[in-house]
Amino acid sequence: MILREYDPKQIEKKWQRIWEEKGAFHASDRTDKPKFYALIEFPYPSGAGLHVGHPRPYTALDIVARKRRMQGYNVLYPIGWDAFGLPTENFAIKNKIHPRVVTERNVAHFKEQMQSIGFSFDWSREVNTTDPAYYKWTQWIFLQMFKKDLAYKRMMAVNWCTQCKVGLANEEVVNGVCERCGGKVERRMRSQWMLAITKYADRLIDDLDDVDYIERVKVQQKNWIGRSEGAEVDFTVNGRKMTIYTTRPDTMFGVTYMVMSPEHPYLDEWKDQIRNWDDVADYRKKSSEKSDFERTELAKDKTGVKLEGIMAVNPVNGAEIPVFISDYVLMSYGTGAIMAVPGHDTRDWEFARKFHLPIIEVVAGGDIEKEAFVDIETGTLVNSGFLNGLSVEEAKKAITEWLTEKGLGHKKINFKLRDWVFSRQRYWGEPIPIVHCEKCGMVPLPESELPLLLPDVDSYEPGPNGESPLAAMTDWVNTTCPQCGGPALRETDTMPQWAGSSWYFLRYMDPHNDQALASKEALDYWSPVDWYNGGMEHTTLHLLYSRFWHKFLYDIGVVPTKEPYAKRTSHGMILGQNPHYVGNFETQAEKDAMIEKYGADALRPAVKMSKSLGNVVNPDEVIDTYGADTLRMYEMFIGDFEKAAPWSDKSVNGVRRFLDRVWKLQEMMTADEGISADMETPLHQTIKKVSQDDESLKFNTAIAAMMSLVNKFYAKGSITRGEMSVLIRLLNPDAPHITEEMWENCGFGGYVYEQSWPEWDEEKTVEAMITIAVQINGKSKGTLQVAKDADKDAVMEVFRADQRLMTQIEGKQVVKEIYVPGRIVNVVVR
RNA sequence: GCAGUUGUGGCGGAAUUGGUAUACGCGUUAGACUAAGGAUCUAAUGUCCACUAGCGACUUGCGGGUUCGAGUCCCGCCAACUGCACCA
Numbered sequence: 001m002i003l004r005e006y007d008p009k010q011i012e013k014k015w016q017r018i019w020e021e022k023g024a025f026h027a028s029d030r031t032d033k034p035k036f037y038a039l040i041e042f043p044y045p046s047g048a049g050l051h052v053g054h055p056r057p058y059t060a061l062d063i064v065a066r067k068r069r070m071q072g073y074n075v076l077y078p079i080g081w082d083a084f085g086l087p088t089e090n091f092a093i094k095n096k097i098h099p100r101v102v103t104e105r106n107v108a109h110f111k112e113q114m115q116s117i118g119f120s121f122d123w124s125r126e127v128n129t130t131d132p133a134y135y136k137w138t139q140w141i142f143l144q145m146f147k148k149d150l151a152y153k154r155m156m157a158v159n160w161c162t163q164c165k166v167g168l169a170n171e172e173v174v175n176g177v178c179e180r181c182g183g184k185v186e187r188r189m190r191s192q193w194m195l196a197i198t199k200y201a202d203r204l205i206d207d208l209d210d211v212d213y214i215e216r217v218k219v220q221q222k223n224w225i226g227r228s229e230g231a232e233v234d235f236t237v238n239g240r241k242m243t244i245y246t247t248r249p250d251t252m253f254g255v256t257y258m259v260m261s262p263e264h265p266y267l268d269e270w271k272d273q274i275r276n277w278d279d280v281a282d283y284r285k286k287s288s289e290k291s292d293f294e295r296t297e298l299a300k301d302k303t304g305v306k307l308e309g310i311m312a313v314n315p316v317n318g319a320e321i322p323v324f325i326s327d328y329v330l331m332s333y334g335t336g337a338i339m340a341v342p343g344h345d346t347r348d349w350e351f352a353r354k355f356h357l358p359i360i361e362v363v364a365g366g367d368i369e370k371e372a373f374v375d376i377e378t379g380t381l382v383n384s385g386f387l388n389g390l391s392v393e394e395a396k397k398a399i400t401e402w403l404t405e406k407g408l409g410h411k412k413i414n415f416k417l418r419d420w421v422f423s424r425q426r427y428w429g430e431p432i433p434i435v436h437c438e439k440c441g442m443v444p445l446p447e448s449e450l451p452l453l454l455p456d457v458d459s460y461e462p463g464p465n466g467e468s469p470l471a472a473m474t475d476w477v478n479t480t481c482p483q484c485g486g487p488a489l490r491e492t493d494t495m496p497q498w499a500g501s502s503w504y505f506l507r508y509m510d511p512h513n514d515q516a517l518a519s520k521e522a523l524d525y526w527s528p529v530d531w532y533n534g535g536m537e538h539t540t541l542h543l544l545y546s547r548f549w550h551k552f553l554y555d556i557g558v559v560p561t562k563e564p565y566a567k568r569t570s571h572g573m574i575l576g577q578n579p580h581y582v583g584n585f586e587t588q589a590e591k592d593a594m595i596e597k598y599g600a601d602a603l604r605p606a607v608k609m610s611k612s613l614g615n616v617v618n619p620d621e622v623i624d625t626y627g628a629d630t631l632r633m634y635e636m637f638i639g640d641f642e643k644a645a646p647w648s649d650k651s652v653n654g655v656r657r658f659l660d661r662v663w664k665l666q667e668m669m670t671a672d673e674g675i676s677a678d679m680e681t682p683l684h685q686t687i688k689k690v691s692q693d694d695e696s697l698k699f700n701t702a703i704a705a706m707m708s709l710v711n712k713f714y715a716k717g718s719i720t721r722g723e724m725s726v727l728i729r730l731l732n733p734d735a736p737h738i739t740e741e742m743w744e745n746c747g748f749g750g751y752v753y754e755q756s757w758p759e760w761d762e763e764k765t766v767e768a769m770i771t772i773a774v775q776i777n778g779k780s781k782g783t784l785q786v787a788k789d790a791d792k793d794a795v796m797e798v799f800r801a802d803q804r805l806m807t808q809i810e811g812k813q814v815v816k817e818i819y820v821p822g823r824i825v826n827v828v829v830r
Numbered sequence: 831g832c833a834g835u836u837g838u839g840g841c842g843g844a845a846u847u848g849g850u851a852u853a854c855g856c857g858u859u860a861g862a863c864u865a866a867g868g869a870u871c872u873a874a875u876g877u878c879c880a881c882u883a884g885c886g887a888c889u890u891g892c893g894g895g896u897u898c899g900a901g902u903c904c905c906g907c908c909a910a911c912u913g914c915a916c917c918a
Contacts, residue, residue, distance in 0.1 A: 219834060220913065228917075246918060259918090302916085326916095333917045340918085346831085347916055416917050536912075604910095605841095637855070639842055643835095644911085651842065654855045660870090701844065704854035711854095773850035778899040780850050781885065804885055818898055824849045828898050 006663035008627025011741040016118055018740075024753050025069075025120040027076040029522065036073040037526050038065045039505055039565070041534035041542070042080040042127075044497075045106035047091055050113040051609060052617040052635070052647060053574045057533045059632045060571065060641060062119045063694055064531060066733035069120075070757035076526060077120055078508035080127035081107050085497040086164055086181075089428035093460045099428040103130055113620060117628045118736050120753075125511045129500030134507060135430045136451035137517040138499050141549065143433055143444045144556055150196045151422065153442065158421055160188040165462045166424050167192060187288075190466070193423035193432060193493060197548045201225050201415040203562075204547055213568040214642075217539050224540040226416025231400050233409035235339065237312040237323060238273060242266065245334030245414055248376075249403065250395035251341040252316045253384035254362035256352065258323045259304065259338050262287045263331040275308040280325060287327040302328060302351040314339075315408045316399070317385065326351065334414055343368045363392060420545065422496060425468040427460045429494030437481035437488040446482050454494075468492040501542055502549040505529050505564060517558070524560050532565040535573075543568070569697060572643040574635070575606035576615030606646035617647050629735035630656040636699035636734060658707055659738055662731065665710065665719050666745060672720035679723055681767050682712050687760040690730050699734075706731060721746065726758045774799065775826040776808050784825065792819040799825060 019025060038061045043054060065077035083103045092099040107128065114121070127134055145151040158167040163183025173185050197204075205225050208218045230247035235258060244258070260267065262284045267274075274280055283305045304326030312323050328347055329338050342352035342359040349372035352359050359368055364382045366373025373379065381387040386402075387395045403409035423432065433445040433452045445452055455476040460469050470492040471477065481488040503517065509526040510518035534543070550564040580602045609616045622631045634655040639645035675683060686709045693702035709727065713719045719727070725748060732739040732752045743752045770788045772795070774781050782805055784798050796817060799805060812829040819825050 216834060216912090223833070223914065226914095226917065230918080244918080248918080328916045328918090330917070338918045345918065347918075350916095414917075416914095539913085637842090645842070648842065648856070651856045657870095658855085700842095701854080704844070707854055771850090775850080775899065778897090783850070808885065816898060818849095820849055820899095823846095824899085826849080826898050 003664070003667050006660055006738065008623075008629060008737065012116070012118060012623075012628050012737040015737045015740045016115060018751075019118075019120070019753070020123070022751075023124070024751070025065075025075075025077065025122050026124055027078075027122050028074050029525070031074045033072055033074040035076065035526060035530075036065075036068045037076045037528070037530045038068070039078070039508075039529045039532045041538065042082050042501070042504060043110060044082045044085055044087075045103065045110045046087055047102070047106055048611065048616075049106075049109050050619055052619050052622065052631075053609065054114075055117055055619055055631065056574055056635045056641075057535075057571045058114070058117070058119055059635055060697070060699060061531065061533050062632075063636070063699060063733040066120050066736065066753065067691075067694055067757060069753060070729065070732070070755060072756070076125075076508065077122060078125045078127075078511075079114070079119070079121040079123065080125075080504055080508070081110070081129065082497065082501045082504070083107065083128055083130040084429045084495075084500055086166065086426065086428070089426060089460055090164075092428070098456070099460065100130065103128075116623055117619065117631065120736070125508050127504060127507050127511050129430075129504065130428075132451040132453055133514065135500065137507070138430050138495065138503070139433045139445075139450050139452060140447060140517065141503060141553070142430075142495070142499070143447065143450075145195060145552060146434065146442075146444050148552075148556070150199065150552065151193060152196065153191055153193055155189055155191050156194075156421075157187045158190050158192055160186045160190075160466070162186055165466055166426055167421055188466075192421050195420040195422045195548075197420045197545070198415060198417055200548050200551055201227065201417050202413075203551055204417075204544065207547075207551075207563055211563050211568070212566060214570060216536070217543070217568055217570060220536075220539045221544060224417065224544065228414050228416075230412055230414065231403060231409050232335070232412040233315065233339065233403060235312050235315060237266075238270065238310050240266070242312070242337055243335045244337045244339050245412060246339055248341060248344060248392075248396075249399045249409070250381065250384075250387065250390075250392050251344045251362050252314065252339065252399060253387065254341040254343045254360045255314050255319075255321060255339045256342060256358045256360060257321050257340045258312045259326050259329045259340050259348075259351070260307075260323065261329040261331040261336040262325045262327055264325070264336045267325065270307070270310060273309050276305070279305050280307065283325060302326065302347070302354050304328075304351065304355070306355070315403075315406075322357075324351075324355070332418065333416065342372065344372055344374055346372045346374060348372070362387075420548075422499075423493035424496050425462055425466050425492075426494055427454070427457060427469040429496065430454075430499055431470070432491045432493055432495060434491040435479060435481055435488045436491065437484060437486060439486055440481055440483045440488075443481055443483045443488070449482070452490075468494060470494070498542060498545050502546040503553070505532075505546075506550075506553075506559065523558075527559060528561045528563060529565045531567045531569070533569045533571060536570050539570075569642075571641055572639075572645060573608065574617075574638070575644050575646045576609035576613065576617060577646070578602075578604055578607040579613055579615060581605050606644075609647075617649075622652065626652055626656045627659075627737070629659055629738050633659070633703060633734050637703045639700060641697040641699055655703075658710065659735060661710055661714065662727075662735075663738065663742065665713055665724065665727070666742060668713070668718045669724055669746065670718055670720050672722060674720060674722045675726075676720055676723070678716070679712070679720075680764055682709055683723060683726060684760045684764040687726065687730060687758045688762075688765055691757070691760065694733070703734065706734075728752060729755050729758050770822060772822065773824045774805060775824060776805070777828055778826060781805060781808055788822065792817075795819055795825055799827070 040057050040061050061077065065075050069075045088099050088102050092102050129135060142151060159173045161168055161178040161183045163181045164178060167190060168178060168185065177183060178185055205222055205227055208221060228247050230245060231249040232243050232245050233249065234241050234243050271277055304324045307323045307325065310323045312321050314321055340348040342348040342357060343361045344363055360383060361368045362382060362384045363373060363379035365375060365379035376392040379392055381390045381395045387398060390398060400411050431452045431454055433450060435443045435445060437443050455473050457469050457473055462469060463471055477490050477492060479488055479490050480486065506518050510522035513519055546564060550559060551562060553559045554562050619631055630652060634652045637655055686705050689705040690702040724746060728739045728743050729752060740752050766788050768788055769785050771783050771785060774784055786795050786798050809827060809829045814827060815830050816828040
């Protein structure tokens with residue numbers, strides 16, 4: 001056989017076309033096969049196109065999906081577009097094009113790029129969140145939530161991005177600036193749609209026990225939801241009941257003052273009794289002007305004002321204590337007021353020091369002169385009346401019971417999680433299907449009127465007061481009330497980008513259904529997603545939101561499972577070269593200048609890829625030079641899948657060289673259909689290694705094993721047809737194009753994707769003779785060849801027959817002989 | 831500050847979970863082929879010493895410990911990354 005050169009350009013397009021024509025990767029709805037649902041986070045089709053980071057997770061699950069098909073599963077590996085969102089809208093404003101047109105263009109580009117990489121997506125199930133047939137059901141879910149009082153409207157301080165001109169969810173504010181654009185975030189009062197995710201806080205934590213998520217995802221979600229167990233206690237302030245929340249009711253005898261949030265509503269009512277009202281008003285004004293960012297910056301230095309003329313009474317001992325306002329107490333958590341225990345809370349301690357307030361020790365074990373003693377494991381209660389001598393744990397229980405009995409308080413669980421700000425005053429999102437009627441109030445649109453289409457507008461710019469561009473569409477806004485038929489106004493806010501992505505995995509199960517978001521049969525068959533891989537940056541946003549929606553849909557009987565995703569894994573980022581890296585510079589002066597200019601970033605050789613740094617690698621170029629199979633395999637070989645890894649143009653070539661070598665194996669193939677005796681063990685070892693590593697995200701070592709195997713064929717100079725068949729099938733999920741081409745060349749018949757996954761025989765993974773290491777006094781001194789099932793005596797016999805080793809222990813007394821079967825011999829001598 | 835993760839060659843990274851540390855790849859060096867090679871093939875490649883030869887010494891951020899044996903377990907430091915950031 002005369003072998004053509006390996007030319008990815010030719011064969012990759014060819015096989016992509018064949019797969020498409022054959023519908024090779026279409027999931028079947030009716031089959032006896034077990035199902036497997038693999039999911040990746042569908043992309044936001046940005047104008048910049050795909051970068052080299054996108055294919056990493058897609059390839060990983062493509063490998064799993066392709067392998068599962070060969071193992072006999074009915075696999076669903078779908079793809080779609082999360083296409084609503086601000087960048088598209090901003091681009092549309094700038095260039096005076098309809099966002100729909102921009103979206104179509106971007107989707108087309110993304111699709112072409114993705115298809116050129118050869119993912120085994122089921123393109124017949126492609127979904128797009130901006131498609132009315134899709135967002136009809138996003139709106140439908142919203143209506144169900146509205147009907148269950150989980151969607152409500154409220155005036156509230158929102159995080160307002162001054163650049164995007166849009167309200168943001170707490171989750172979207174990072175370090176006091178907008179997560180998307182980095183713009184300054186202010187607090188503004190605005191009537192906003194909210195979703196009551198906090199009602200699900202408990203279940204969102206508890207049900208994590210039932211799913212197989214990587215640990216750091218679970219931890220991050222738990223911390224974000226932030227459950228804390230404590231008590232609510234009623235203090236008396238100026239003769240009035242004021243409730244506080246504490247996680248340390250055991251320290252109540254150590255309360256020396258109280259602190260209220262500057263925004264606390266009681267303050268206005270006490271205006272006449274507060275003798276230093278001017279100071280108080282001044283402090284309130286200053287703290288309201290501080291952005292969250294500034295408040296955080298100043299966190300170390302406590303500020304506050306004492307309320308002159310206001311006294312509080314500690315309910316446990318009747319002690320009179322002063323009351324302060326300070327912005328270290330937040331109105332949005334607990335009750336907006338706290339009891340301060342400076343002996344056992346770091347913030348209270350700092351505040352007390354600054355304002356010269358008494359600090360009382362009520363838990364012995366630390367030194368409260370130096371710092372607050374916050375340990376809850378070791379301390380013993382003192383100076384605390386009936387609690388004296390108890391541990392913190394016991395005291396908490398005792399005091400809570402006592403408070404409950406006296407009617408002064410009760411056990412209480414609080415969460416950091418806040419309700420989800422769900423409205424955006426922007427155009428490119430799902431319209432909220434609610435009508436405001438003077439008589440009837442907020443009325444949901446009848447389901448028969450869904451989808452409520454996004455109308456065409458003249459301008460996509462937000463209004464001067466930040467109202468939605470839809471508000472200017474009077475024809476659209478003016479409508480009739482579905483309930484009373486009277487005049488009414490449509491809601492003009494739209495949903496955030498997170499809406500469409502909160503349930504898209506359900507739509508894939510039955511993407512063309514116009515009677516329901518998906519049929520019951522499809523939901524029952526495909527639920528839950530078996531393996532979901534995505535970025536860590538979505539842990540507290542998309543992942544949490546979609547779990548919430550799914551639980552709601554479960555509650556109203558739409559979906560059959562409590563949790564949407566059985567398994568969640570996460571990939572590391574692919575980093576680019578850092579042009580500012582100080583390692584690149586010769587002189588110390590140059591280095592220092594770069595460190596000065598770019599800070600810690602200058603010390604990192606690799607950083608996040610970004611347009612502004614000009615270090616973005618485009619997959620198209622990689623495919624053009626090396627081919628899609630090389631791109632795929634390099635991204636899998638680059639390092640630990642879960643960790644960030646720097647892109648290296650040079651290393652890519654190593655993978656291409658490997659594929660060239662695989663291709664050239666065809667030249668040395670013999671007609672033998674069997675497995676040669678000397679290759680049996682390496683072959684079975686490789687099958688085992690690849691099969692197991694691909695399941696545990698260790699794609700890099702699976703590839704290393706295949707490289708070693710190929711090197712063995714080269715060392716030998718031949719490969720049988722039988723061995724070739726196994727190798728091609730093993731390599732197919734990683735490099736699907738070259739393997740299909742070779743399969744065809746070799747005349748095996750059919751296609752690789754329809755073949756079965758090779759299986760290994762455990763017996764055959766072990767050589768008859770094995771090499772075991774020999775240590776003398778724990779130091780490696782050589783190796784021994786023994787039969788694989790040799791016992792200790794047999795091994796020691798081989799040891800004693802070895803002259804070189806024996807000279808090592810000559811004249812010494814053997815104290816101990818240790819043999820770990822198949823691994824090591826250690827002889828201890830004296 | 832708190833939580834989580836991680837420190838292994840010049841580089842990306844392996845190490846069956848306590849058993850020959852540095853697999854696989856990049857890079858580098860030498861040789862082969864060649865008119866030529868930035869292609870390909872072969873070999874070498876942790877550091878130091880010896881180099882006629884090795885059964886030589888040292889080595890997984892630093893310092894201790896447990897063990898016949900530690901990259902892996904324990905204690906104490908140091909550094910980096912990610913997330914949270916006054917959540918009572």
